[in-house]
Amino acid sequence: MTSRTILIVDDESAIRDMLRIALEMAEYRCLEASNAQDAHGLIIDEKPDLILLDWMMPGTSGIELARRLKRDEVTANIPIIMLTAKGEEDNKIQGLEVGADDYITKPFSPRELVARLKAVLRRADPQSSSQPIKVQGLCLDPASHRVTINEREVDMGPTEFRLLQFFLTHQERAYTRSQLLDHVWGGNVYVEERTVDVHIRRLRKALTVDQHENLVQTVRGTGYRFSTKAG
Amino acid sequence: MTSRTILIVDDESAIRDMLRIALEMAEYRCLEASNAQDAHGLIIDEKPDLILLDWMMPGTSGIELARRLKRDEVTANIPIIMLTAKGEEDNKIQGLEVGADDYITKPFSPRELVARLKAVLRRADPQSSSQPIKVQGLCLDPASHRVTINEREVDMGPTEFRLLQFFLTHQERAYTRSQLLDHVWGGNVYVEERTVDVHIRRLRKALTVDQHENLVQTVRGTGYRFSTKAG
DNA sequence: ATAAATTGTTGCATATTTATGACAGTTCGG
DNA sequence: CCGAACTGTCATAAATATGCAACAATTTAT
CATH class of the missing domain: 1.10.10.10 (Winged helix-like DNA-binding domain superfamily/Winged helix DNA-binding domain)
Incomplete structure:
Protein backbone atom coordinates (compact mmCIF):
# COMPACT_ATOMS: atom_id res chain seq x y z
CA MET A 1 0.00 0.00 0.00
CA THR A 2 2.23 2.80 1.17
CA SER A 3 -0.50 4.99 -0.29
CA ARG A 4 -2.36 7.34 1.99
CA THR A 5 -5.96 7.06 3.02
CA ILE A 6 -8.29 9.96 2.35
CA LEU A 7 -11.70 10.35 3.92
CA ILE A 8 -14.31 12.08 1.80
CA VAL A 9 -17.15 13.70 3.71
CA ASP A 10 -19.95 15.08 1.61
CA ASP A 11 -23.70 14.59 1.63
CA GLU A 12 -24.01 14.51 -2.14
CA SER A 13 -23.10 11.10 -3.45
CA ALA A 14 -22.37 12.49 -6.89
CA ILE A 15 -19.64 14.64 -5.50
CA ARG A 16 -18.29 11.82 -3.42
CA ASP A 17 -18.08 9.65 -6.52
CA MET A 18 -16.28 12.32 -8.40
CA LEU A 19 -13.78 12.81 -5.65
CA ARG A 20 -13.28 9.12 -5.20
CA ILE A 21 -12.50 8.64 -8.85
CA ALA A 22 -10.04 11.48 -8.89
CA LEU A 23 -8.30 10.23 -5.79
CA GLU A 24 -8.19 6.63 -6.81
CA MET A 25 -6.64 7.67 -10.07
CA ALA A 26 -3.94 9.27 -8.03
CA GLU A 27 -3.42 6.08 -6.06
CA TYR A 28 -5.03 7.07 -2.84
CA ARG A 29 -7.21 4.84 -0.78
CA CYS A 30 -10.65 6.33 -0.21
CA LEU A 31 -13.19 6.21 2.53
CA GLU A 32 -16.54 7.91 2.30
CA ALA A 33 -19.07 9.33 4.69
CA SER A 34 -22.23 11.22 3.90
CA ASN A 35 -22.58 12.89 7.26
CA ALA A 36 -20.58 14.05 10.20
CA GLN A 37 -21.55 11.16 12.41
CA ASP A 38 -20.40 8.43 10.07
CA ALA A 39 -17.35 10.48 9.35
CA HIS A 40 -16.40 10.68 12.97
CA GLY A 41 -16.73 6.95 13.35
CA LEU A 42 -14.55 6.28 10.35
CA ILE A 43 -11.97 8.73 11.55
CA ILE A 44 -11.67 6.95 14.86
CA ASP A 45 -11.54 3.56 13.21
CA GLU A 46 -9.29 4.26 10.32
CA LYS A 47 -7.25 7.27 11.18
CA PRO A 48 -7.21 8.60 7.63
CA ASP A 49 -4.23 10.64 6.57
CA LEU A 50 -6.36 13.51 5.38
CA ILE A 51 -9.99 14.55 5.37
CA LEU A 52 -11.84 16.24 2.53
CA LEU A 53 -14.70 17.93 4.27
CA ASP A 54 -17.72 19.55 2.75
CA TRP A 55 -18.60 22.80 4.32
CA MET A 56 -22.34 22.67 4.02
CA MET A 57 -24.00 19.54 5.23
CA PRO A 58 -27.30 18.81 6.84
CA GLY A 59 -27.03 17.97 10.51
CA THR A 60 -23.68 18.65 12.07
CA SER A 61 -22.01 20.93 9.62
CA GLY A 62 -18.54 20.45 8.31
CA ILE A 63 -17.20 23.25 10.37
CA GLU A 64 -18.64 21.75 13.49
CA LEU A 65 -16.98 18.43 12.76
CA ALA A 66 -13.71 20.15 12.06
CA ARG A 67 -13.89 21.96 15.33
CA ARG A 68 -14.56 18.75 17.18
CA LEU A 69 -11.67 16.98 15.50
CA LYS A 70 -9.26 19.72 16.27
CA ARG A 71 -10.26 19.70 19.86
CA ASP A 72 -9.48 16.02 20.33
CA GLU A 73 -5.82 15.33 20.71
CA VAL A 74 -6.04 12.06 18.82
CA THR A 75 -7.50 13.59 15.69
CA ALA A 76 -6.13 17.10 15.95
CA ASN A 77 -3.23 16.37 13.65
CA ILE A 78 -5.20 14.98 10.79
CA PRO A 79 -5.12 17.61 8.07
CA ILE A 80 -8.44 18.85 6.74
CA ILE A 81 -9.23 20.35 3.39
CA MET A 82 -12.57 22.15 3.30
CA LEU A 83 -14.76 22.02 0.25
CA THR A 84 -16.79 25.14 -0.21
CA ALA A 85 -19.14 26.26 -2.95
CA LYS A 86 -18.39 29.37 -4.86
CA GLY A 87 -19.75 32.37 -3.09
CA GLU A 88 -19.27 30.87 0.30
CA GLU A 89 -15.77 32.12 0.25
CA ASP A 90 -16.35 34.23 3.28
CA ASN A 91 -16.28 31.02 5.15
CA LYS A 92 -12.70 30.64 4.19
CA ILE A 93 -11.60 32.65 7.13
CA GLN A 94 -13.85 30.83 9.47
CA GLY A 95 -12.66 27.51 8.14
CA LEU A 96 -9.03 28.29 8.51
CA GLU A 97 -9.71 29.54 11.97
CA VAL A 98 -11.21 26.27 12.93
CA GLY A 99 -8.09 24.56 11.81
CA ALA A 100 -8.64 23.52 8.22
CA ASP A 101 -5.33 23.24 6.44
CA ASP A 102 -6.58 24.40 3.13
CA TYR A 103 -9.83 24.95 1.37
CA ILE A 104 -10.91 24.54 -2.18
CA THR A 105 -13.95 25.96 -3.90
CA LYS A 106 -16.26 23.98 -6.13
CA PRO A 107 -16.10 23.53 -8.93
CA PHE A 108 -12.49 22.48 -9.13
CA SER A 109 -10.40 20.32 -11.40
CA PRO A 110 -9.26 16.94 -10.21
CA ARG A 111 -5.71 17.98 -10.91
CA GLU A 112 -5.98 20.97 -8.69
CA LEU A 113 -7.50 18.90 -5.95
CA VAL A 114 -4.76 16.33 -6.04
CA ALA A 115 -2.09 18.98 -6.16
CA ARG A 116 -3.43 20.76 -3.11
CA LEU A 117 -3.89 17.53 -1.34
CA LYS A 118 -0.33 16.47 -1.93
CA ALA A 119 0.89 19.80 -0.71
CA VAL A 120 -1.12 19.56 2.46
CA LEU A 121 -0.01 16.02 3.10
CA ARG A 122 3.61 16.92 2.67
CA ARG A 123 3.34 19.94 4.86
CA ALA A 124 1.39 18.05 7.46
CA ASP A 125 3.86 15.33 8.17
CA PRO A 126 7.18 16.01 6.65
CA GLN A 127 8.71 13.38 8.83
CA SER A 128 6.20 10.64 9.33
CA SER A 129 7.13 9.06 6.05
CA SER A 130 10.82 8.96 6.72
CA GLN A 131 11.30 9.32 10.43
CA PRO A 132 12.13 6.11 12.22
CA MET B 1 24.33 11.94 -14.52
CA THR B 2 26.94 14.19 -13.01
CA SER B 3 24.41 16.85 -13.91
CA ARG B 4 22.82 18.80 -11.12
CA THR B 5 19.18 19.04 -10.32
CA ILE B 6 17.57 22.44 -10.48
CA LEU B 7 14.18 23.21 -9.05
CA ILE B 8 12.16 25.86 -10.85
CA VAL B 9 9.54 27.61 -8.77
CA ASP B 10 7.26 29.97 -10.63
CA ASP B 11 3.52 30.27 -10.86
CA GLU B 12 3.54 31.05 -14.57
CA SER B 13 3.85 27.87 -16.55
CA ALA B 14 5.16 29.74 -19.58
CA ILE B 15 8.14 30.91 -17.62
CA ARG B 16 8.69 27.50 -16.16
CA ASP B 17 8.74 26.02 -19.64
CA MET B 18 11.20 28.56 -20.81
CA LEU B 19 13.51 27.95 -17.92
CA ARG B 20 13.22 24.21 -18.24
CA ILE B 21 14.19 24.31 -21.86
CA ALA B 22 17.16 26.51 -21.18
CA LEU B 23 18.33 24.35 -18.35
CA GLU B 24 17.82 21.07 -20.08
CA MET B 25 19.83 22.38 -23.00
CA ALA B 26 22.59 22.95 -20.52
CA GLU B 27 22.27 19.39 -19.27
CA TYR B 28 20.61 20.03 -15.99
CA ARG B 29 17.86 17.93 -14.54
CA CYS B 30 14.76 20.00 -13.87
CA LEU B 31 12.01 19.87 -11.36
CA GLU B 32 9.09 22.26 -11.38
CA ALA B 33 6.68 23.65 -8.87
CA SER B 34 4.05 26.29 -9.36
CA ASN B 35 3.74 27.29 -5.75
CA ALA B 36 5.68 27.38 -2.54
CA GLN B 37 3.91 24.39 -1.07
CA ASP B 38 4.71 22.01 -3.88
CA ALA B 39 8.18 23.42 -4.01
CA HIS B 40 8.81 22.68 -0.40
CA GLY B 41 7.67 19.14 -0.85
CA LEU B 42 9.94 18.61 -3.82
CA ILE B 43 12.85 20.12 -1.99
CA ILE B 44 12.41 17.71 0.87
CA ASP B 45 12.00 14.77 -1.45
CA GLU B 46 14.62 15.52 -4.03
CA LYS B 47 17.14 17.80 -2.44
CA PRO B 48 17.84 19.79 -5.59
CA ASP B 49 21.26 21.34 -6.02
CA LEU B 50 19.87 24.77 -6.67
CA ILE B 51 16.55 26.56 -6.63
CA LEU B 52 15.33 29.14 -9.10
CA LEU B 53 12.70 30.98 -7.16
CA ASP B 54 10.20 33.47 -8.41
CA TRP B 55 9.83 36.45 -6.19
CA MET B 56 6.18 37.15 -6.65
CA MET B 57 3.82 34.27 -6.27
CA PRO B 58 0.30 33.93 -5.00
CA GLY B 59 0.06 32.29 -1.62
CA THR B 60 3.32 31.88 0.19
CA SER B 61 5.65 34.21 -1.60
CA GLY B 62 9.06 33.32 -2.83
CA ILE B 63 10.74 35.30 -0.15
CA GLU B 64 8.76 33.53 2.50
CA LEU B 65 9.77 30.16 1.11
CA ALA B 66 13.39 31.23 0.99
CA ARG B 67 13.24 32.32 4.58
CA ARG B 68 11.78 29.01 5.58
CA LEU B 69 14.43 27.07 3.72
CA LYS B 70 17.25 29.00 5.23
CA ARG B 71 15.89 28.44 8.65
CA ASP B 72 15.89 24.67 8.32
CA GLU B 73 19.31 23.17 8.68
CA VAL B 74 18.63 20.50 6.13
CA THR B 75 17.81 22.91 3.36
CA ALA B 76 19.84 25.90 4.44
CA ASN B 77 22.73 25.09 2.17
CA ILE B 78 20.80 24.80 -1.03
CA PRO B 79 21.65 27.86 -3.08
CA ILE B 80 18.79 30.02 -4.26
CA ILE B 81 18.61 32.33 -7.22
CA MET B 82 15.73 34.77 -7.04
CA LEU B 83 13.82 35.72 -10.16
CA THR B 84 12.47 39.22 -9.99
CA ALA B 85 10.62 41.33 -12.50
CA LYS B 86 12.14 44.53 -13.67
CA GLY B 87 11.22 47.31 -11.34
CA GLU B 88 11.09 45.08 -8.36
CA GLU B 89 14.75 45.54 -7.94
CA ASP B 90 14.34 47.09 -4.57
CA ASN B 91 13.63 43.60 -3.44
CA LYS B 92 17.14 42.69 -4.29
CA ILE B 93 18.35 43.78 -0.91
CA GLN B 94 15.57 42.03 0.85
CA GLY B 95 16.18 38.88 -1.11
CA LEU B 96 19.84 38.74 -0.40
CA GLU B 97 19.11 39.38 3.22
CA VAL B 98 16.93 36.37 3.35
CA GLY B 99 19.73 34.31 2.01
CA ALA B 100 19.34 34.20 -1.75
CA ASP B 101 22.69 33.61 -3.39
CA ASP B 102 21.99 35.68 -6.45
CA TYR B 103 19.11 37.28 -8.19
CA ILE B 104 18.30 37.85 -11.78
CA THR B 105 15.74 40.20 -13.30
CA LYS B 106 13.30 39.22 -15.99
CA PRO B 107 13.62 39.33 -18.83
CA PHE B 108 16.96 37.62 -19.12
CA SER B 109 18.75 35.56 -21.70
CA PRO B 110 19.12 31.85 -21.24
CA ARG B 111 22.84 32.28 -21.58
CA GLU B 112 22.96 34.73 -18.76
CA LEU B 113 20.86 32.51 -16.60
CA VAL B 114 23.02 29.49 -17.12
CA ALA B 115 26.17 31.48 -16.54
CA ARG B 116 24.95 32.84 -13.23
CA LEU B 117 23.72 29.48 -12.23
CA LYS B 118 27.04 27.84 -12.89
CA ALA B 119 28.77 30.52 -10.91
CA VAL B 120 26.50 30.03 -7.95
CA LEU B 121 26.87 26.29 -8.08
CA ARG B 122 30.62 26.57 -8.19
CA ARG B 123 30.68 28.93 -5.32
CA ALA B 124 28.15 26.94 -3.36
CA ASP B 125 29.92 23.67 -2.99
CA PRO B 126 33.53 23.99 -3.81
CA GLN B 127 34.30 20.89 -1.84
CA SER B 128 31.34 18.57 -1.79
CA SER B 129 31.91 17.70 -5.40
CA SER B 130 35.64 17.24 -5.14
CA GLN B 131 36.27 16.06 -1.62
CA PRO B 132 37.09 12.37 -1.49
C1' DA C 1 -17.46 -31.75 29.97
C1' DT C 2 -18.25 -31.55 25.16
C1' DA C 3 -18.98 -29.50 20.89
C1' DA C 4 -18.26 -25.44 18.20
C1' DA C 5 -15.40 -21.51 17.12
C1' DT C 6 -11.37 -19.35 16.60
C1' DT C 7 -6.54 -19.01 16.26
C1' DG C 8 -1.69 -21.05 15.81
C1' DT C 9 1.58 -23.78 13.02
C1' DT C 10 3.66 -25.89 9.35
C1' DG C 11 4.67 -27.81 4.79
C1' DC C 12 4.45 -27.01 0.14
C1' DA C 13 3.35 -25.65 -4.61
C1' DT C 14 3.31 -21.43 -6.94
C1' DA C 15 4.40 -16.80 -7.93
C1' DT C 16 7.71 -13.02 -7.66
C1' DT C 17 11.83 -10.96 -7.48
C1' DT C 18 16.94 -10.97 -8.14
C1' DA C 19 21.35 -12.46 -9.86
C1' DT C 20 24.13 -13.70 -13.67
C1' DG C 21 26.16 -14.68 -18.05
C1' DA C 22 25.97 -13.83 -22.83
C1' DC C 23 25.27 -10.83 -26.68
C1' DA C 24 24.73 -7.07 -29.85
C1' DG C 25 24.80 -2.18 -30.61
C1' DT C 26 27.54 2.15 -29.50
C1' DT C 27 31.07 5.15 -28.47
C1' DC C 28 35.64 6.78 -28.45
C1' DG C 29 40.42 7.19 -29.27
C1' DG C 30 43.85 6.05 -32.29
C1' DC D 1 38.46 2.11 -39.98
C1' DC D 2 39.65 -0.91 -36.02
C1' DG D 3 39.59 -2.49 -31.45
C1' DA D 4 38.67 -1.88 -26.65
C1' DA D 5 35.54 -0.29 -23.40
C1' DC D 6 30.73 0.45 -22.24
C1' DT D 7 25.85 -0.12 -22.25
C1' DG D 8 21.34 -1.88 -22.32
C1' DT D 9 18.54 -6.21 -22.96
C1' DC D 10 17.40 -10.86 -22.68
C1' DA D 11 17.08 -15.53 -21.26
C1' DT D 12 17.83 -18.47 -17.59
C1' DA D 13 19.04 -19.81 -13.05
C1' DA D 14 18.62 -19.02 -8.19
C1' DA D 15 16.70 -17.14 -4.22
C1' DT D 16 12.65 -15.63 -1.60
C1' DA D 17 8.20 -14.56 -0.63
C1' DT D 18 3.33 -15.73 -0.63
C1' DG D 19 -1.02 -17.89 -0.18
C1' DC D 20 -3.41 -21.87 1.07
C1' DA D 21 -4.90 -26.03 3.07
C1' DA D 22 -4.60 -29.32 6.65
C1' DC D 23 -4.08 -30.23 11.31
C1' DA D 24 -3.10 -28.90 16.23
C1' DA D 25 -4.06 -26.07 20.09
C1' DT D 26 -7.00 -22.91 22.60
C1' DT D 27 -10.91 -20.60 23.99
C1' DT D 28 -15.88 -20.08 24.41
C1' DA D 29 -20.51 -21.48 24.69
C1' DT D 30 -23.92 -24.84 25.97
Missing part, protein backbone atom coordinates in the same frame (compact mmCIF):
# COMPACT_ATOMS: atom_id res chain seq x y z
CA ILE A 133 9.46 4.86 14.60
CA LYS A 134 10.69 3.48 17.89
CA VAL A 135 8.92 1.64 20.62
CA GLN A 136 10.45 -0.39 23.38
CA GLY A 137 13.73 -1.01 21.66
CA LEU A 138 11.99 -1.91 18.43
CA CYS A 139 12.83 0.49 15.65
CA LEU A 140 11.54 0.66 12.11
CA ASP A 141 13.29 3.03 9.75
CA PRO A 142 11.33 3.63 6.55
CA ALA A 143 14.24 5.40 4.87
CA SER A 144 16.75 2.62 5.10
CA HIS A 145 13.91 0.11 5.14
CA ARG A 146 15.23 -1.58 8.22
CA VAL A 147 13.93 -3.01 11.44
CA THR A 148 16.06 -3.41 14.53
CA ILE A 149 15.45 -4.56 18.06
CA ASN A 150 17.91 -3.15 20.52
CA GLU A 151 20.24 -2.30 17.69
CA ARG A 152 20.15 -5.81 16.31
CA GLU A 153 18.99 -6.13 12.74
CA VAL A 154 15.77 -8.07 12.32
CA ASP A 155 14.94 -9.86 9.13
CA MET A 156 11.48 -10.20 7.62
CA GLY A 157 9.71 -10.30 4.28
CA PRO A 158 8.23 -7.27 2.54
CA THR A 159 4.71 -8.04 3.65
CA GLU A 160 5.72 -8.40 7.28
CA PHE A 161 7.56 -5.11 6.97
CA ARG A 162 4.46 -3.32 5.74
CA LEU A 163 2.36 -5.02 8.36
CA LEU A 164 4.69 -3.87 11.10
CA GLN A 165 4.84 -0.40 9.64
CA PHE A 166 1.07 -0.24 9.67
CA PHE A 167 0.89 -1.43 13.24
CA LEU A 168 3.49 1.03 14.38
CA THR A 169 1.55 3.88 12.90
CA HIS A 170 -1.71 2.59 14.29
CA GLN A 171 -0.93 1.32 17.74
CA GLU A 172 -3.28 0.40 20.53
CA ARG A 173 -6.24 -0.45 18.35
CA ALA A 174 -7.68 -3.68 17.13
CA TYR A 175 -8.04 -4.37 13.42
CA THR A 176 -10.01 -7.10 11.77
CA ARG A 177 -8.29 -9.30 9.25
CA SER A 178 -10.31 -7.59 6.59
CA GLN A 179 -9.10 -4.18 7.64
CA LEU A 180 -5.53 -5.36 7.69
CA LEU A 181 -5.92 -6.75 4.20
CA ASP A 182 -7.21 -3.39 3.05
CA HIS A 183 -4.46 -1.40 4.66
CA VAL A 184 -1.47 -3.63 4.24
CA TRP A 185 -2.23 -5.61 1.12
CA GLY A 186 -4.12 -2.81 -0.57
CA GLY A 187 -7.70 -2.42 -1.59
CA ASN A 188 -8.68 -4.73 -4.39
CA VAL A 189 -6.73 -7.83 -3.66
CA TYR A 190 -8.44 -11.10 -3.19
CA VAL A 191 -6.76 -13.08 -0.48
CA GLU A 192 -8.15 -15.38 2.15
CA GLU A 193 -8.58 -13.72 5.49
CA ARG A 194 -6.74 -16.54 7.14
CA THR A 195 -3.67 -15.54 5.26
CA VAL A 196 -3.38 -12.67 7.66
CA ASP A 197 -2.87 -15.16 10.46
CA VAL A 198 0.08 -16.61 8.68
CA HIS A 199 1.74 -13.28 8.18
CA ILE A 200 1.04 -12.32 11.74
CA ARG A 201 2.78 -15.51 12.68
CA ARG A 202 5.74 -14.65 10.49
CA LEU A 203 5.93 -11.17 11.90
CA ARG A 204 5.83 -12.50 15.43
CA LYS A 205 8.51 -14.99 14.63
CA ALA A 206 10.69 -12.21 13.26
CA LEU A 207 10.09 -10.15 16.37
CA THR A 208 11.02 -13.00 18.67
CA VAL A 209 13.89 -11.12 20.25
CA ASP A 210 13.48 -10.10 23.86
CA GLN A 211 9.77 -10.88 24.01
CA HIS A 212 8.99 -8.36 21.35
CA GLU A 213 6.56 -10.74 19.71
CA ASN A 214 4.14 -9.84 22.49
CA LEU A 215 3.62 -6.47 20.91
CA VAL A 216 1.45 -8.13 18.31
CA GLN A 217 -1.58 -9.28 20.21
CA THR A 218 -4.53 -11.40 19.28
CA VAL A 219 -7.95 -9.95 19.90
CA ARG A 220 -10.15 -12.95 19.89
CA GLY A 221 -13.24 -12.67 17.77
CA THR A 222 -11.91 -9.55 16.15
CA GLY A 223 -8.42 -9.66 14.84
CA TYR A 224 -5.12 -8.25 15.96
CA ARG A 225 -3.68 -5.29 17.78
CA PHE A 226 -0.28 -3.78 18.30
CA SER A 227 0.18 -2.64 21.83
CA THR A 228 2.92 -1.94 24.31
CA LYS A 229 0.65 -2.79 27.17
CA ALA A 230 0.52 -6.41 28.17
CA GLY A 231 -2.15 -8.26 26.25
CA ILE B 133 34.57 10.24 0.32
CA LYS B 134 35.89 7.43 2.46
CA VAL B 135 34.15 4.61 4.15
CA GLN B 136 35.65 1.43 5.49
CA GLY B 137 38.77 1.57 3.40
CA LEU B 138 36.76 2.35 0.30
CA CYS B 139 37.61 5.73 -1.10
CA LEU B 140 36.10 7.61 -4.00
CA ASP B 141 37.85 10.72 -5.15
CA PRO B 142 35.70 12.83 -7.47
CA ALA B 143 38.60 15.05 -8.38
CA SER B 144 40.87 12.39 -9.74
CA HIS B 145 37.83 10.28 -10.59
CA ARG B 146 39.31 7.32 -8.84
CA VAL B 147 38.16 4.60 -6.54
CA THR B 148 40.46 2.71 -4.22
CA ILE B 149 39.98 0.05 -1.59
CA ASN B 150 42.71 0.03 1.01
CA GLU B 151 44.93 2.01 -1.31
CA ARG B 152 44.47 -0.43 -4.14
CA GLU B 153 43.05 1.01 -7.30
CA VAL B 154 39.67 -0.35 -8.27
CA ASP B 155 38.46 -0.39 -11.83
CA MET B 156 34.89 0.20 -12.95
CA GLY B 157 32.88 1.76 -15.75
CA PRO B 158 31.52 5.31 -15.73
CA THR B 159 28.03 4.26 -14.81
CA GLU B 160 29.24 2.19 -11.90
CA PHE B 161 31.30 5.15 -10.78
CA ARG B 162 28.30 7.45 -10.73
CA LEU B 163 26.23 4.82 -9.05
CA LEU B 164 28.83 4.41 -6.34
CA GLN B 165 29.16 8.15 -5.98
CA PHE B 166 25.43 8.46 -5.53
CA PHE B 167 25.40 5.71 -2.96
CA LEU B 168 28.28 7.23 -1.05
CA THR B 169 26.49 10.52 -0.84
CA HIS B 170 23.23 8.86 0.11
CA GLN B 171 24.09 6.08 2.46
CA GLU B 172 21.82 4.07 4.71
CA ARG B 173 18.78 4.60 2.61
CA ALA B 174 16.85 2.29 0.33
CA TYR B 175 16.23 3.41 -3.23
CA THR B 176 13.94 1.92 -5.79
CA ARG B 177 15.31 1.13 -9.21
CA SER B 178 13.25 3.96 -10.53
CA GLN B 179 14.81 6.43 -8.13
CA LEU B 180 18.25 5.22 -9.00
CA LEU B 181 17.52 5.67 -12.67
CA ASP B 182 16.41 9.20 -11.98
CA HIS B 183 19.39 10.12 -9.92
CA VAL B 184 22.19 8.21 -11.56
CA TRP B 185 21.10 7.98 -15.16
CA GLY B 186 19.27 11.28 -15.16
CA GLY B 187 15.66 12.23 -15.47
CA ASN B 188 14.13 11.49 -18.81
CA VAL B 189 16.04 8.47 -19.95
CA TYR B 190 14.15 5.43 -20.98
CA VAL B 191 15.93 2.41 -19.67
CA GLU B 192 14.57 -0.82 -18.35
CA GLU B 193 14.48 -0.99 -14.58
CA ARG B 194 16.20 -4.33 -14.76
CA THR B 195 19.21 -2.61 -16.15
CA VAL B 196 19.86 -1.29 -12.70
CA ASP B 197 20.33 -4.86 -11.51
CA VAL B 198 23.03 -5.37 -14.04
CA HIS B 199 24.94 -2.30 -13.06
CA ILE B 200 24.56 -3.13 -9.42
CA ARG B 201 26.06 -6.47 -10.29
CA ARG B 202 28.95 -4.79 -12.10
CA LEU B 203 29.53 -2.43 -9.24
CA ARG B 204 29.54 -5.27 -6.77
CA LYS B 205 31.95 -7.21 -8.89
CA ALA B 206 34.25 -4.22 -8.98
CA LEU B 207 34.04 -3.86 -5.22
CA THR B 208 34.87 -7.48 -4.63
CA VAL B 209 37.98 -6.72 -2.62
CA ASP B 210 37.88 -7.53 1.07
CA GLN B 211 34.13 -8.11 1.16
CA HIS B 212 33.42 -4.58 0.08
CA GLU B 213 30.69 -5.78 -2.23
CA ASN B 214 28.54 -6.22 0.87
CA LEU B 215 28.19 -2.48 1.13
CA VAL B 216 25.73 -2.62 -1.72
CA GLN B 217 22.73 -4.42 -0.31
CA THR B 218 19.56 -5.73 -1.85
CA VAL B 219 16.34 -4.62 -0.24
CA ARG B 220 13.89 -7.16 -1.49
CA GLY B 221 10.68 -5.75 -2.82
CA THR B 222 12.14 -2.30 -2.88
CA GLY B 223 15.51 -1.88 -4.45
CA TYR B 224 19.01 -1.31 -3.16
CA ARG B 225 20.81 0.37 -0.33
CA PHE B 226 24.37 1.31 0.49
CA SER B 227 25.17 0.61 4.08
CA THR B 228 28.09 -0.07 6.32
CA LYS B 229 25.93 -2.04 8.66
CA ALA B 230 25.58 -5.70 7.95
CA GLY B 231 22.71 -6.44 5.62
